[in-house]
Amino acid sequence: MDAPVRILLHPSDETYFAMGKTLENFPTKEFAIDNSFKRPKELTFKFQRSNSSAFAKILVLAEKADEFNVSTIDGKEIFSAKWYYENICGCVDFALLLSRIRNKTLYIDGIPEDWKESMAFLPCLKDRMECYNPIRHCFGVAGNYLSIWGCEAIKLRWFGFENWFSWGTFDNPNVFRFDKARLAHELRRRAMKFRLCPYLNYTYIQEVVKHFPETVYVDRKKWNYRTCYNSRPEVLFVVLKDELGSRSFFTDGVFPKSWEIPAEIMAKAMGLSGKDELKLLWSSPDGTVSYT
Structure with a gap:
């Protein structure tokens, strides 16, 4: 690992993102650089x-x-x-x-590399260059979804039906524990394919994983059960009773219902004092996200 250096979220981006600041003025943190993601010359x-x-x-x-x-x-x-x-x-x-x-x-840097593996980032970078608001492209907003990792090409999107919300186990019927080691491994594996993209910031991704919750309580307000349709050893059979009656289903993970959750995670990863400082405007009915 190299000595810690100071890195911004997207150092060359002029787009306004939070509190009217450009990304050059984002609060910075000391991060260690993974040599696999070190920029070539x-x-x-x-x-x-x-x-x-x-x-x-x-x-x-x-x-x-x-x-x-x-x-x-x-x-x-x-x-x-x-x-x-x-x-x-x-x-x-x-x-x-x-x-x-x-x-x-x-x-x-003078070393022959595999074309397909190294140039995988090109179509996505081309789309970003042509996007009306480039940073919305990186965070998936241009496609009406959210990628809290700052790289839409990684494809681990903030939607409850995404399989990665089942990566973990239930400590008990109301508490789900995320497998953050698996999440970090998968993020690194996917990000490696796009490591030459000048807007991929792996240190920011690491910070998001760091601030991602270890466990969540299924209160059906911020987090709900993720439904699956077959019985496996790791799934739970849930029976819910409310004013509408009772219903039963299999669950293998959780489903995020509140947009405050990713806002808080992203704000902490960016070194901001809180989600309000990030000034994210969420529209939960259709999952559309806009930044001011």
């Missing part, structure tokens, strides 16, 4: 001439790289386009087109 794309209809456009975009050169090896032209990581957004259109041709190699 440069990306180099080497490719050969192709009969693809997109090749002419690829060549035009390649010439806009921070460094571009052409060499000849064994009678074949080898084109090389290098972007420094701080300018990575400038290579998105080029890399998306380059993915269509066969004879190409990606080098990250």
Whole structure:
């Protein structure tokens, strides 16, 4: 692990997010950096001439790289386009087109890397660049859902029917204990695929996991039972009685009903004093979230 450094949620974003502050002015914390998510210095794309209809456009975009050169090896032209990581957004259109041709190699800090694994972030970053409010894209708001992790591509969304709300066990019929070790493992595994995205902040994700509740009490106001439709050893059979009568069902986890829960978690992870300072406006009927 590297020495602790100061990191903002999205250092280059100009979008207003909380209390009229830009993200550059967010309160910061001391975080340790996971070396697997350490930013590279440069990306180099080497490719050969192709009969693809997109090749002419690829060549035009390649010439806009921070460094571009052409060499000849064994009678074949080898084109090389290098972007420094701080300018990575400038290579998105080029890399998306380059993915269509066969004879190409990606080098990250001089080391050849798998194209499919390393470039998985490109379509999502392209969508973000074209989004009216980019930060809403990262938090899933543009798609009318919420990703408290700040990365919608991770897909662990804040909806009760998401399977990850069943990751854990019931201590008793009213208390559910989340398996935070499994949650942290799955988040890291999924985030690794998008580690080159300049807006992925793994330290923020770690803070969200840290402030995520260990256990929740099923009071049917903030948390309710998550319904499942088959009996397994780890599920409970619940019988509820109220003014409407009684009903029974199987449950394997919990269902969040209050939007205050993710607001509090996110505020703590961002180093804010509370959910009110974050100023999130939630619309619970359809799950739409807006930020002010």
